[in-house]
Amino acid sequence: MTITKTKGALRNMIAASCIGFGLLAPVSATSETLADALVGAYNNSGLLDQNRAVLRAADEDVAIAKSALKPVVRWTGDLTQNFNRTISGGSAFALPGTRTSTDQLTTSINLIASLLVYDFGASRFSVEAAKETVLATRETLVSIEQQILLRAVDAYMGVIQAEQIVSLRENNMRLLTQELRAARDRFEVGEVTRTDVALAEAQLAQARSGLAGAQGDLISAKAYYKVAVGRAPGRLSRPPSLPRVSSTIAAAKGLAVRSHPDIKAVQHQVAAADLLIRSSQAQMEPQVSVQGSFGLTETFDSQASSRNGSVSLQVGQTLYQGGALSSAVRKNRAQRDAQRGNLHVVVKDVERAVSDAYAGLASARAQIQASERQVRAAEIAFQGIREEAALGARTTLDVLDAEQSLLDARSSSVTAQTQIYVAAYSVLQATGQLTARDLKLPVQIYDPSAYYNLVKDGPAKFSKEGKQLDRVLRALQKD
Missing domain, CATH: 2.20.200.10 (Outer membrane efflux proteins (OEP))
Structure with missing residues (x-):
């Protein structure tokens, strides 16, 4: 009779343990998708707004430089x-004079x-240098956009991972509660000792602690999501298939060197420094x-x-100005050399980032395969040990250890399946392809040239162009 009751409890526990496999299944169509999170991050990022304002300030430098030629x-x-007041005339005999x-x-x-x-091109070179600075600032804005979108991916997958870990911990609590009940039943009929019951009680207490920690991690993940996306998460759906990436690291490095915004930004900074050298020389x-x-x-x-x-x-x-003019030439040459050195460093950093991203992606794929095998093996072991324990061939400690191994395996599987998305999108960032335009997000893409075209010629305040610019500035301030 005792064995029959224990086998029934076993069937209930196995059914409960299978719930964890449904955690990665898609939820309803009304759930929030990864694309929704990326759109929210793009539209709500204060960091993007800040650097768009920095770009507008750089645009104004072109108009300021052009003003020297107007x-x-x-x-x-x-x-x-x-x-x-004048008094004239008069004499020594006190004759009055004329006032x-x-x-x-x-x-x-x-x-x-x-x-x-x-002026031998001094002003024209300054204008061209300002334009190169604008182009560099645009690329910096793209780089920041990539960081914002990758952070949104990380936040999205972090919430999914935390939710799944909480579900696993809750299932673990139910399993251990049933295991404790079974241990007490067996203790009453003399099949196990009080030590077995105490072991089950201790394992359940540890599970409660683990669940509390997982719930705390979920709260933290949701807070991070709100910062990254601009709103609290709703029901998150399973992310889509992994994005396509270059098949080889060499091809990815070549793409990154050609198109990564960090490299392009420094290239424009080098060009600007060259132009400033020519401008300072012409000023002499x-x-x-x-x-x-x-x-x-x-x-x-x-x-x-x-x-x-x-x-x-x-x-x-100007023939002599205390050495300021020649010093300016030397300063600009030093800055040009510094930017050239920085370009070399940035290229190497980008290539290393591509290698690191691909290594992370390969590691995540290997972890998924290993964790899937680990879960299958842990399930078989748990079911077998649990059946043997029901027949008296295994102790309660064996069952608890097997259940813990199964929980650890499933937790590792959940972590691997969520982190592979962060790894894949990190590859896109490393190659310069993690932008709203490349991802085809349904957003109003920010046009960095729109404001530049309004201000590049320095429109007068009361002109048609100036009034149009005022309307744009009011809209930006309202936002």
């Missing part, structure tokens, strides 16, 4: 009160315009400019007035 128009005005008094209030307005005609040459002015002077309470104007061609050159 006319400068300014005006001056003044209001002057003149007074004069004269003059009071004049005059105003003048002057309009002055100047234009740089030729003469400059030719044209200046024109027109002035109007009026005297109040008088018919006196004047008009004046002038146009001049000015040529000048």
Whole structure:
């Protein structure tokens, strides 16, 4: 009779243990997908907003550099009160002299315009350097976008992993509760000792502790998800198939060297440094400019007035400025050399990142295969030991050890199956392909050239272009 009751409990425990295999099955169509998480991360990232503002600031540097090649128009005005008191004539015999008094209030307005005609390309090189800096900043923005999306993948899979571990721990609690009940039944009929019951009680207490820890990990994973995606997670569905990656590491490295945003950003920085060298060299040459002015002077309470104007061609050159000009050339050369060295370092870092990403992906695949074999073996062992224990051939400790081994195997399998997605998307990031455009996410792709095209020519505030720019800035501030 005791054996029959124990076998019934065994069937219940085996059925409960099989629940864990349904954890990776897809859930309802209303669940949140990985693509939804990526869209949320792209749309809600404060870090992306911050660096888009940094890019807009770099765009303005182009307009500032171009302003050196445009006319400068300014005006001056003044209001002057003149007074004069004069005593003339008179004699030593106290004869009165002549007193004269003059009071004049005059105003003048002057309009002055100047234009740089030729500076041996100094301003033009500065403009081109600013453009290269804009391109470098755009690539930096792409690199940050990749980091944001990879973090979203990690957060998404982290929540799935934590939820599955909690489910496994809950199933483990049910199994151990049934095992404790069976141990007590067997103790009552004298089949086991009090020690077996105590072992089952201790294992159940340890399982409660493990469940509490897993629930804490789930809370932490959800908090990380909210930071990475911009909202709390709902019901998460099983992620889609793994993204396609290059078949060989060599091909992936070649792709990364050609298209990775970190490399392209440094390449533009090198180009900008070269242009700044040429600009600083040209600043040591003469400059030719044209200046024109027109002035109007009026005297109040008088018919006196004047008009004046002038146009001049000015040529000048700075011969000595305390060594500042030559020092600027040397500084820009040193910065160019530093950027070239940085380019070499970044290329090596990107190639190493590709190797590391592929190694991580291969390791994750191997872990999945190993964990699947481990789960199958642990299931067979658990079922066999449990049957033998029911017949008295195994102790309670053997059953508890087998159950713990099965739990560990399933936990390892869950971890491996979730982490392979992070590894696969890490490969995309390492090769520069983890962007909203490459992933074809259903989002409004940020166009870095839109703002640049509005500001590159420095539109006047009250012009049509300037008013359009004001509307764009108000929209950005509202967001």
